[in-house]
Amino acid sequence: MDANAAALFGTGLAAAGFGGAGVGIGYTFGKMIEAVARQPEAEATVGKYMWIGFALVEAIALYGLVVAFIILGLRE
Amino acid sequence: MENPLHHFELHPLIPIHLFGFDLSINQAVVMMWVVVAAVSLFFWTAARTRQLVPTKIQSLAEISVEFLRGLVIENMGERGMRFFPFIVTLFFFILFANLLGLIPGTYTVTSQIMVTALFAIMVYVMSLIVGFTVHGLHFFSILVPPGTPGWLLPLMLPIEVISQLARPVTLSVRLFANMTAGHTVLYVLFGLMLAGGVLIGWLPFVFTVVVYILEVIVAFIQAFIFTILATVYLGDAIKLH
Amino acid sequence: MAGPQDPFRQGLSFATRIGVEMVVSTVVGAFLGYLLDSWLGTRPWIMVVGVLFGAVAGFRSVYRLANPGDSPEDKNDR
Numbered sequence: 001m002d003a004n005a006a007a008l009f010g011t012g013l014a015a016a017g018f019g020g021a022g023v024g025i026g027y028t029f030g031k032m033i034e035a036v037a038r039q040p041e042a043e044a045t046v047g048k049y050m051w052i053g054f055a056l057v058e059a060i061a062l063y064g065l066v067v068a069f070i071i072l073g074l075r076e
Numbered sequence: 077m078e079n080p081l082h083h084f085e086l087h088p089l090i091p092i093h094l095f096g097f098d099l100s101i102n103q104a105v106v107m108m109w110v111v112v113a114a115v116s117l118f119f120w121t122a123a124r125t126r127q128l129v130p131t132k133i134q135s136l137a138e139i140s141v142e143f144l145r146g147l148v149i150e151n152m153g154e155r156g157m158r159f160f161p162f163i164v165t166l167f168f169f170i171l172f173a174n175l176l177g178l179i180p181g182t183y184t185v186t187s188q189i190m191v192t193a194l195f196a197i198m199v200y201v202m203s204l205i206v207g208f209t210v211h212g213l214h215f216f217s218i219l220v221p222p223g224t225p226g227w228l229l230p231l232m233l234p235i236e237v238i239s240q241l242a243r244p245v246t247l248s249v250r251l252f253a254n255m256t257a258g259h260t261v262l263y264v265l266f267g268l269m270l271a272g273g274v275l276i277g278w279l280p281f282v283f284t285v286v287v288y289i290l291e292v293i294v295a296f297i298q299a300f301i302f303t304i305l306a307t308v309y310l311g312d313a314i315k316l317h
Numbered sequence: 318m319a320g321p322q323d324p325f326r327q328g329l330s331f332a333t334r335i336g337v338e339m340v341v342s343t344v345v346g347a348f349l350g351y352l353l354d355s356w357l358g359t360r361p362w363i364m365v366v367g368v369l370f371g372a373v374a375g376f377r378s379v380y381r382l383a384n385p386g387d388s389p390e391d392k393n394d395r
Contacts, residue, residue: 044324051328052383055335059375062340238367239374242338242345250337301330 007075014071017064024057083263084187084256103183104191111172111185118168140167147304152311159310162202166195167303174255174295178288186298187255189248196247199306207313218316247305254298258291335382339375346371 001009032050036043088100122137130138144164148156170186177184185191207215219236220229265287268280350367354360 047324047328048383051331052335052379054328055332055379056339058332058336059339062336063343066340066344234370235374235377238342238346238349238371239378241349242342242371242374245345246338246341249341250333253337254333297329297333301333304330305334 004075007071010071011068014064014068017067018061021057021061021064024060025054028053028057081256081260084259086188104185104188107176107183107185108173108191110182111169111176114172114176115168118172144303148307151304151307152314155314156307156311159307163303163307166199166306167299170195170251170302171296171299174299175292177255177259178291178295184255184259186251187259189252192251193244193248195251195302196244199247199309200244203309203313206310207316210314211316215313215316218312243309247302251298251302254294258287258294261287262291331382335379338378339372342375342378343368343371346374 028050032046035046039046086102086104088098088102089106090101092099092101118133119137122131122134125131125134127134141164144167145160148160148163152159173185173191176182177186207218219233219240221232221236224232262284265280265284269277269284271277272280346367346369347364348367349371350364353363353367357363
């Protein structure tokens with residue numbers, strides 16, 4: 001396997017981090033719906049923290065994307 | 077399937093080379109003219125019949141301008157109203173560029189990082205100029221958040237410098253990335269539909285429609301966020317803590 | 318078009334703001350460290366510190382958005 005192919009593999013593996021982000025987004029929204037179903041009056045508070053959690057999960061996915069782009073950029 | 081980023085490439089329609097600069101007219105330039113014409117047409121139709129009982133387009137323009145006015149007052153105060161024309165222009169240019177770019181066959185100007193970066197740098201440099209003219213050298217205290225204990229200062233200073241420098245980058249990258257990603261997804265899904273044929277091609281087509289609706293929402297939201305952050309940055313420079 | 322007080326639109330704008338802000342802060346910190354490194358010839362140490370500072374700056378922007386009133390920047394997201 002030459003270096004180019006290895007870099008492409010690495011890019012794909014870095015992009016596989018999106019799977020984790022998918023799990024995180026599903027968990028965040030699912031728990032939010034659960035909490036609101038139990039306590040509908042807490043929707044405003046829970047919603048705010050839900051969006052923070054969502055944004056952090058998204059940031060993790062973007063870190064994966066940045067790593068993928070760095071590997072693609074280092075490829076000769 | 078060909079490279080999904082292929083349709084973001086620019087090809088010069090009328091090559092112009094002046095004084096060593098490449099000033100060729102390409103799709104993006106033409107599209108920007110179309111956007112300017114569309115915004116002008118929108119406001120011209122809205123303002124042509126200035127009635128007490130507004131027409132539909134007139135009330136649409138009035139509502140959006142009123143909304144932006146609230147945004148400017150909220151984030152920049154009454155003194156920020158002199159930037160109101162700039163903010164409205166920024167918002168409508170980005171919004172129309174996003175929306176017109178969604179029509180098949182056109183080009184999305186905001187998917188070029190040069191365009192969004194120019195907007196972001198313009199906003200940021202403007203906020204720096206405003207800050208230094210209003211506050212003088214005292215403006216450097218924007219790097220020291222209020223209530224910082226003295227021993228934390230050497231740590232907070234680089235952090236604040238980084239977050240200041242990150243402002244124009246985030247502003248440009250957010251708009252550019254959202255537009256590019258959305259259009260790439262649409263392209264890939266549409267390509268899957270064409271490749272899938274009649275038997276299974278309807279599934280990607282349904283997703284294309286869903287993503288297209290999402291993209292319309294994203295076009296509005298990204299224009300909003302760019303405008304909100306522009307007012308926040310300018311307001312930071314005016315108010316300074 | 319939803320109004321400014323619509324919690325869903327606020328949440329969505331919030332989410333799109335934070336994700337990019339965190340990542341870009343880190344990248345900007347790393348880039349500044351890289352520039353300082355190639356200027357001072359101390360690869361890779363300032364870059365490592367720059368990544369740390371950038372990550373902290375990103376987390377700080379999240380914190381500021383989550384706690385309005387701490388700084389004037391978040392008056393719009395309440």
